[in-house]
Amino acid sequence: MGPTLILIGFMGSGKTAAGKRVANDLGWEFYDTDLLIEQETGISIVEIFERGGESAFRKAEELVIFRLLDKVSSAPAGTVISLGGGAVSIERVYGRLLRESLVVLLDEDIDTAFSRAQNGKRPLADDREAFRLLYAQREDLYRAVAKIVVRTRGKSVSQVAEEIVGRMSKGKESG
Numbered sequence: 001m002g003p004t005l006i007l008i009g010f011m012g013s014g015k016t017a018a019g020k021r022v023a024n025d026l027g028w029e030f031y032d033t034d035l036l037i038e039q040e041t042g043i044s045i046v047e048i049f050e051r052g053g054e055s056a057f058r059k060a061e062e063l064v065i066f067r068l069l070d071k072v073s074s075a076p077a078g079t080v081i082s083l084g085g086g087a088v089s090i091e092r093v094y095g096r097l098l099r100e101s102l103v104v105l106l107d108e109d110i111d112t113a114f115s116r117a118q119n120g121k122r123p124l125a126d127d128r129e130a131f132r133l134l135y136a137q138r139e140d141l142y143r144a145v146a147k148i149v150v151r152t153r154g155k156s157v158s159q160v161a162e163e164i165v166g167r168m169s170k171g172k173e174s175g
């Protein structure tokens with residue numbers, strides 16, 4: 001069985017970009033759960049929120065995450081998974097992440113994250129103050145499940161990817 005690297009962090013922290021790069025560098029599979037949710041439901045995340053609210057989205061998200069983790073647990077090669085920023089707020093997902101060994105938190109500056117998140121695709125990133133508040137509510141959850149924290153401030157995608165890979169192998173050496 002290959003290892004499963006799970007990237008967590010707030011909206012706009014660069015999980016997808018860094019995850020793709022790490023997967024590419026290591027020759028591992030890459031999955032983005034937001035994309036899987038859109039493929040599965042056939043509608044965009046914005047539409048899911050419009051039709052069923054956040055609770056409909058979280059239900060779809062939980063299902064997709066558990067199905068994916070089951071699938072990759074028997075994959076022969078390694079896997080990188082980028083989770084949506086709110087996945088940690090789903091109780092069962094939070095419990096599962098506590099037990100996963102390679103959970104990496106990307107810790108980005110909140111203003112940088114906010115401006116990156118302004119692409120019209122994130123229903124919970126409309127208002128700067130609400131965005132900050134949501135982050136403050138989640139920060140403890142991110143830190144509790146993370147085995148590794150990578151500060152991404154001012155770093156390029158490849159620098160972040162390099163640091164993730166480096167810290168992963170260090171963890172293995174010392175563990």
Ligand code: S3P
Pocket residue numbers: 009010011012015034045083084085086087121122123124
């Ligand atoms: C969300 C984060 C988004 C997406 C949805 C809700 C959140 O993913 O799952 O818009 O609650 O933080 P990204 O973190 O990839 O932007």
